[in-house]
Amino acid sequence: MSIAGLDPSAGAGLLADIKTYEEHKVYGLGICTAQTIQTENEFISIRWQDEKEILKATEVMLSNYDVKAVKIGIVENIARLKTMVEYIHKKDPGIKIVWDTVIKSSTGFGFWMNEVDQKLLKEILVKVFLITPNYNEVVKLVPFATPKEAANMLSSYCHVLLKGGHNEEEVGSDYLYTKSEAAILQPNISTVSAKHGSGCVLSSAIAANLALGNGLHTSCDNAKRYIERFLSSNNSLLGYHHV
Numbered sequence: 001m002s003i004a005g006l007d008p009s010a011g012a013g014l015l016a017d018i019k020t021y022e023e024h025k026v027y028g029l030g031i032c033t034a035q036t037i038q039t040e041n042e043f044i045s046i047r048w049q050d051e052k053e054i055l056k057a058t059e060v061m062l063s064n065y066d067v068k069a070v071k072i073g074i075v076e077n078i079a080r081l082k083t084m085v086e087y088i089h090k091k092d093p094g095i096k097i098v099w100d101t102v103i104k105s106s107t108g109f110g111f112w113m114n115e116v117d118q119k120l121l122k123e124i125l126v127k128v129f130l131i132t133p134n135y136n137e138v139v140k141l142v143p144f145a146t147p148k149e150a151a152n153m154l155s156s157y158c159h160v161l162l163k164g165g166h167n168e169e170e171v172g173s174d175y176l177y178t179k180s181e182a183a184i185l186q187p188n189i190s191t192v193s194a195k196h197g198s199g200c201v202l203s204s205a206i207a208a209n210l211a212l213g214n215g216l217h218t219s220c221d222n223a224k225r226y227i228e229r230f231l232s233s234n235n236s237l238l239g240y241h242h243v
Contacts, residue, residue: 001029001061002204003054003084004073004100011040011238012197013073017204019241023226024208029065031057033075040196040237048076055087062091068211069096069129071204078120089127096129096210100203101137116141125157130216132203134163151177161220163202176220183217185224192231195239202227 002021007013014030021028033054037044061067070088075081081099088095121141125131131154135147138160142150151162155177164173164187172187195201205226209219233240 001031001067002071002073003031003033003058004071004200005034005036005046006032007036007038007197009039009196009238011195012200016197016200017071020201020204021208023241024205024212026208026211029061029067031061033073051080051083054084058084058087059091062088067092067095069098069207071098071100071207073100073200074102078117078124082120082124085124085127097127098203098207098210099128099131100199101131101133101141102199103137103140115143122157125154128158129210130159130161130206132161132163132199132206134165134199138162148175151175152182155179159216161206163199165198174220174224176217178216185221187228188225189228189232192228193235194237195231196237198227198231201230
């Protein structure tokens with residue numbers, strides 16, 4: 001299940017997640033956190049959904065379907081994220097939550113304008129299975145550290161996949177941090193082009209793999225191969241899932 005925004009261009013958010021789930025042969029459920037007006041190039045506006053409506057929809061979905069994994073995308077603020085994560089965890093602590101730490105969109109719109117409350121962040125992370133920040137996002141979560149230091153620190157609370165798309169020294173190399181190790185996921189394809197919503201696609205691909213019963217490392221590795229095919233599907237900012 002995805003809890004994310006509705007992007008009418010279908011490049012990111014719920015629509016991109018559902019495409020990804022279908023390609024992985026898992027059934028996707030979707031709960032809308034916000035309605036945006038945007039293209040792959042321009043972010044125009046956003047209207048956040050009421051928290052009560054989000055939680056009601058979550059209750060209905062979890063009460064009627066056997067949800068194995070939940071991917072969370074854009075949320076209005078960290079307090080709302082905490083409420084959502086705690087609700088899911090209370091409903092079924094066995095559900096694996098993948099939080100795609102979207103703090104700023106690929107079109108440049110900032111979702112979280114204020115500094116991240118470290119106390120709330122830690123309370124959220126202990127109930128989350130995996131977070132998937134890029135180099136810019138991870139230092140927003142831990143502003144007093146380098147990206148790798150920040151990811152390593154956060155891994156004491158949950159698993160961290162530090163995406164390498166913004167790492168100029170090792171472009172495309174992702175690092176998977178757990179409490180016991182840091183494993184590198186090397187790119188297999190070099191001829192890729194930037195895509196709107198690539199973070200959404202990667203995190204939902206991981207969630208799909210987890211729902212299929214794959215382990216953490218296998219899920220991240222499979223998702224990386226999927227996102228590479230997605231990124232190499234064409235030269236535009238809107239990628240094709242079926243290639």
